[in-house]
Amino acid sequence: MHGGGGGRGNFDEDEILGKAYDARLMRRLLGYLRPYRSLVIVALLIILGISVTEAAPPVLAKFIVDNAIAPAVNGQIGTDEGLARLAPLGIAYIAVLLLGSGLRYGQTMLASYVGQRAMYDLRVQLFAHLQSLSLTFFDRNPVGRLMTRITNDIDALTDMVTQGVVAIFGDVVVIGTIAIVLLVLDFRLALVTFAALPLLIWLTMYFRRIMRDSFRSIRIRLARINAYLNENLSGMAIVQLFTRERVSFRQFDNLNTDLLDANRGQIRAMSMFFPAVGFTRAATSAALFVAGGFWILKGEMTIGTLLAFWQLVDRFFQPIGDLAEKYNIMQAAMASSERVFRLMDTKATIVDPPHPRELGHVRGEITFENVSFAYNEGDWVLRDVNLTISAGESVAIVGATGAGKTSIISLISRFYDVQKGRILLDGVDIRELRQRDVRRHVGVVLQDPFIFAGTIASNIRLNNEAIGDEQVRAAARFVNADKFIERLPEGYETVVTERGSTLSVGQKQLLAFARAIAFNPEILLVLDEATSSVDTETEHLIQDALAKLMVGRTSIIIAHRLSTIQNVDRIIVLHKGRVVEMGTHRDLLSQRGVYHRLYELQYRAHEAESPMKSV
Numbered sequence: 346m347h348g349g350g351g352g353r354g355n356f357d358e359d360e361i362l363g364k365a366y367d368a369r370l371m372r373r374l375l376g377y378l379r380p381y382r383s384l385v386i387v388a389l390l391i392i393l394g395i396s397v398t399e400a401a402p403p404v405l406a407k408f409i410v411d412n413a414i415a416p417a418v419n420g421q422i423g424t425d426e427g428l429a430r431l432a433p434l435g436i437a438y439i440a441v442l443l444l445g446s447g448l449r450y451g452q453t454m455l456a457s458y459v460g461q462r463a464m465y466d467l468r469v470q471l472f473a474h475l476q477s478l479s480l481t482f483f484d485r486n487p488v489g490r491l492m493t494r495i496t497n498d499i500d501a502l503t504d505m506v507t508q509g510v511v512a513i514f515g516d517v518v519v520i521g522t523i524a525i526v527l528l529v530l531d532f533r534l535a536l537v538t539f540a541a542l543p544l545l546i547w548l549t550m551y552f553r554r555i556m557r558d559s560f561r562s563i564r565i566r567l568a569r570i571n572a573y574l575n576e577n578l579s580g581m582a583i584v585q586l587f588t589r590e591r592v593s594f595r596q597f598d599n600l601n602t603d604l605l606d607a608n609r610g611q612i613r614a615m616s617m618f619f620p621a622v623g624f625t626r627a628a629t630s631a632a633l634f635v636a637g638g639f640w641i642l643k644g645e646m647t648i649g650t651l652l653a654f655w656q657l658v659d660r661f662f663q664p665i666g667d668l669a670e671k672y673n674i675m676q677a678a679m680a681s682s683e684r685v686f687r688l689m690d691t692k693a694t695i696v697d698p699p700h701p702r703e704l705g706h707v708r709g710e711i712t713f714e715n716v717s718f719a720y721n722e723g724d725w726v727l728r729d730v731n732l733t734i735s736a737g738e739s740v741a742i743v744g745a746t747g748a749g750k751t752s753i754i755s756l757i758s759r760f761y762d763v764q765k766g767r768i769l770l771d772g773v774d775i776r777e778l779r780q781r782d783v784r785r786h787v788g789v790v791l792q793d794p795f796i797f798a799g800t801i802a803s804n805i806r807l808n809n810e811a812i813g814d815e816q817v818r819a820a821a822r823f824v825n826a827d828k829f830i831e832r833l834p835e836g837y838e839t840v841v842t843e844r845g846s847t848l849s850v851g852q853k854q855l856l857a858f859a860r861a862i863a864f865n866p867e868i869l870l871v872l873d874e875a876t877s878s879v880d881t882e883t884e885h886l887i888q889d890a891l892a893k894l895m896v897g898r899t900s901i902i903i904a905h906r907l908s909t910i911q912n913v914d915r916i917i918v919l920h921k922g923r924v925v926e927m928g929t930h931r932d933l934l935s936q937r938g939v940y941h942r943l944y945e946l947q948y949r950a951h952e953a954e955s956p957m958k959s960v
């Protein structure tokens with residue numbers, strides 16, 4: 346992990362904010378609604394109903410005023426007759442309101458349900474896809490960004506399905522229905538109302554543009570704050586150790602100020618937009634009253650019509666204002682879907698062959714044939730490596746840091762493919778085998794054992810229910826992990842946190858041994874010894890466990906401890922990606938080459954302090 350201002354360049358992708366509508370992306374997104382097609386159709390039908398219940402109440406109000414109240418007030422009909430006319434209209438009014446609420450309830454439920462279901466499907470699909478991707482991909486993509494894809498980006502898509510697409514369709518239908526009702530009621534007043542439209546639309550577009558820009562800069566700044574927090578909170582120990590609190594605080598303060606500034610733009614825009622729109626709408630109402638009053642006085646219009654207009658105008662303008670917001674939702678969703686689909690379309694670079702060779706009985710012979718390998722094109726990490734490790738043999742690989750030891754292990758597990766040469770398992774190129782088959786036979790203990798949040802037992806069986814409690818205990822006992830586990834407050838059920846921060850390095854290593862042995866790799870054991878030194882007692886436990894693990898298995902151990910090296914059949918010395926020496930401890934020492942130098946530098950000093958002097 347790199348320091349302070351790092352990761353700035355990583356957000357280019359999150360800055361993309363393009364079109365609010367992209368037919369290609371939309372078609373693909375709608376594909377996720379296909380399983381819920383009938384529900385979507387019902388939702389759309391309900392929207393038609395809703396638009397009617399939106400337009401109907403003002404029209405009913407008109408009839409109440411014109412047909413019941415006004416004639417009675419003017420004395421054209423009696424009070425009883427007025428009441429008799431009022432009652433059914435009043436009941437109808439309430440009925441329409443109730444119906445409208447009911448339909449809205451149904452529509453919200455349906456849209457949310459469908460949206461959430463569809464995005465649930467997408468999230469699951471994306472996670473499965475991520476699991477299939479090769480490690481090269483994870484080397485290049487920061488975890489934080491991938492998490493954003495599955496959480497924030499898919500949330501943006503859910504918003505679009507539940508509030509965007511459906512609501513926009515609903516808004517358009519409502520606007521259309523009301524426009525028709527307005528024209529039918531009185532086309533002159535309708536024209537007065539429509540006169541305000543250009544201004545409102547212009548205001549909305551203008552506001553939307555400002556909002557988009559500030560939305561974008563807020564997003565970018567928020568992403569930076571997230572990245573910064575992520576680093577500084579997970580690296581809190583380092584920050585405190587090196588007393589970087591002040592510096593770290595100042596950097597955070599700067600980022601936070603940036604965010605505040607970005608928000609300010611949005612606040613300014615919002616505080617201008619709403620009064621401006623409010624004024625336009627109010628002014629339109631005022632114009633309606635003046636014009637309507639004029640026509641009423643001339644006897645060309647009824648009071649009820651004016652009342653209906655007054656109410657309808659509000660319902661007419663509301664969705665137009667909302668469209669600005671919907672536009673932003675759509676735009677964010679389109680950008681998100683672009684990123685999600687790009688991730689979904691990323692192909693795994695390590696794939697099983699179309700016709701894999703079946704792996705029957707495995708003896709456990711590993712051969713590297715002229716293997717050259719680079720993580721990045723041209724940057725060779727292993728050069729022309731040739732070695733054969735026969736079945737049942739145990740070898741130690743030693744070499745300076747960065748020599749390529751861990752890389753050898755990654756290649757045996759086929760985390761990466763070699764660029765030149767081949768790696769054979771019992772004489773078969775591992776690229777002709779299924780990845781599962783290879784990995785099932787290889788027990789790997791990585792340099793930095795990964796502990797998942799859960800219990801000790803769940804970390805040994807890794808959610809494989811086929812591994813029973815007794816097997817878990819047996820595995821722990823076999824590798825000498827049982828002693829420390831039984832000393833824990835709740836034994837095997839002790840909860841450990843993510844990354845195992847409550848365990849010591851030696852304990853984590855023993856736990857990793859237990860995990861490897863619980864999965865019972867039949868033949869091969871590959872182990873990257875942790876570099877850190879452990880106390881003498883743990884060292885003994887590890888040593889003893891290793892010796893037991895190596896029996897009957899081909900073992901490749903990346904050794905950092907002299908005690909380990911002395912226990913193996915053969916030592917392979919790696920230097921800058923090449924195998925430079927091979928032989929037993931004694932042979933190699935007498936050659937006075939790289940191994941001798943390494944030994945002098947690394948092990949001699951250690952040996953002096955260590956109680957195990959048995960060269």
Ligand SMILES: Nc1ncnc2c1ncn2[C@@H]1O[C@H](COP(=O)(O)OP(=O)(O)OP(=O)(O)O)[C@@H](O)[C@H]1O
Binds near residue numbers: 747753
């Ligand atoms: N995922 C990766 N992507 C790119 N380069 C890598 C990656 N992992 C390792 N390297 C590079 O490959 C070289 C060999 O690394 P490797 O991890 O195999 O060394 P090592 O011998 O295991 O060292 P150590 O003793 O410190 O564990 C190093 O120069 C390292 O920078």
Ligand SMILES: [Mg+2]
Binds near residue numbers: 751
């Ligand atoms: Mg390593």
